[in-house]
Amino acid sequence: MNDTDPRLQQRQRIADGFMRAIPHNTALGMSVVDTGPGTARTRLDYRPEFLGDVAAGLWHTGPAISLADATAGLAVFLGLPEPGSIATLDLRMDYLRPALADQPLFADGVCDHITRRIVFAGVRMHQGNPARPTARCTATFMRTGRASAVAAEAAEE
Numbered sequence: 378m379n380d381t382d383p384r385l386q387q388r389q390r391i392a393d394g395f396m397r398a399i400p401h402n403t404a405l406g407m408s409v410v411d412t413g414p415g416t417a418r419t420r421l422d423y424r425p426e427f428l429g430d431v432a433a434g435l436w437h438t439g440p441a442i443s444l445a446d447a448t449a450g451l452a453v454f455l456g457l458p459e460p461g462s463i464a465t466l467d468l469r470m471d472y473l474r475p476a477l478a479d480q481p482l483f484a485d486g487v488c489d490h491i492t493r494r495i496v497f498a499g500v501r502m503h504q505g506n507p508a509r510p511t512a513r514c515t516a517t518f519m520r521t522g523r524a525s526a527v528a529a530e531a532a533e534e
Contacts, residue, residue, distance in 0.1 A: 415456025
């Protein structure tokens with residue numbers, strides 16, 4: 378697909394709208410790096426207020442889990458056969474190695490399985506090298522049955 382492909386443009390509008398629609402994502406400074414059908418890569422740049430262990434120079438886990446939740450949600454949103462509102466039901470994070478200060482966090486999310494009411498996703502977190510993940514996440518989302526304002530806005534553009 379090239380930049381003029383309507384599907385690529387719509388995914389990008391959905392991704393941009395998804396991040397803007399959630400003030401917490403904006404406040405943390407999350408950004409969308411790439412999207413595909415049912416996939417999303419996001420980024421969160423390091424800020425000193427994200428430190429959890431000042432002496433060791435390590436990220437606090439709070440921003441990481443927020444990034445994982447947002448990335449999984451975006452991957453699900455992009456994987457749904459028809460646009461609709463979703464809500465996080467469950468999110469589990471396994472920390473594999475410390476995330477180091479002064480480096481951004483990346484999250485690679487995949488929508489794994491869609492049922493009529495529940496959607497499953499996975500996320501791998503890393504600091505630029507996907508082969509050295511800092512954490513992995515599994516998430517479950519409920520399809521609420523309500524229309525999505527983000528999808529409607531993207532369709533109008």
